[in-house]
Amino acid sequence: MNRVETAALLAAIGSVDSRVRRQLGDPQAAHALIDTWHEALADIPATTPGGWDIGRAARSYYEQAGDNSARYWAIDPHHVMARWADYRHAAIADHTDPVPPVDPDHEAAWRRALAARRAAVMTGQAPPARARELGAGGPAPALADTLSGVGRRIPPEAAALLAAAGVGRRRHERPEIAAVPCRYDRCRARRGQPCRAPSGRLLRDVHATRKDDYAATLTAPAPQHTGATP
Incomplete structure (x- = not known):
């Protein structure tokens, strides 16, 4: 001032x-x-x-609130200086370095630009640069179709077939899997019975071999009936 x-x-x-x-x-x-x-x-x-x-x-x-210092002592410069220090600390903590307008291959110039912007924030010459938050409107329409497939390794058609076969669901969510026995050596659950761990504990899911056998029944070809034509 x-x-x-x-x-x-x-x-x-x-x-x-x-x-x-x-x-x-x-x-x-x-x-x-x-x-x-x-x-x-x-x-x-x-x-x-x-x-x-x-x-x-x-x-x-x-x-x-709760501080009676002003009742006994008038304000001194150091009180203002302390609040300025608080402001500087909060400003730089709220600051996100923007991309400097220099060639990133020139490391020295890049560092100088970052340091200059931070110094401007800490001295009050520039406001903190805050990172922009994503809006609530979702992605741009041109990206919606592309983003919808991100993270999906299974094509929709294959996912529908797997869902029909019960793959990805637990035993209690697909009781129809109990229609086949479990051939795992340490289980051997019969038709209609749940799989068990070697300790005898009931499992919430079924063994992999039972899943495979159940899936095979869904993909097996229907039996051909032959006979004389009347």
Whole structure:
């Protein structure tokens, strides 16, 4: 801030704190007070594009819930400096580095551009660059068909056949699989009985061999009946 901005800040503080107002009422004391505050806050801007306002920062000293400091001591420059440090920390934490407008193959220039943008954020010359969030409207129509197949390794036709065969469902979701016995050596469940673990515990699913045998019954060709034609 320059001296004019510093004097305006102290005048605003004096409007809510009679101790500062009395100092400003004495020309010699006012001159010394402005010098002290300007020297301490010269590198802190009055406002920034990111939302910093030094007037609000000073006023917050008098609005602290549960803190009675303002009743006993007038605000000092270090109180404002502490709030500026908090703002800088929050701003850089909220900042996402945008892609620098330089050739990424020039590593030194790339690093300088990143450092310059971060410095601008921390000094209040530029607001934090926030990463854009995905909107709630979903993907663009041109990408909808492409995205619908991402992550699907099984074609829809094959998935429908597998679903009809009960593949991918557990035993309790497809009781029809019990129509075939289990030929796993350590189970040997009969038709209509659930599969068991070697310990005798009932399984929620069935053994792989039973699944294969059940699937084979669905794909086996229908028996051909031959006979004399009347």
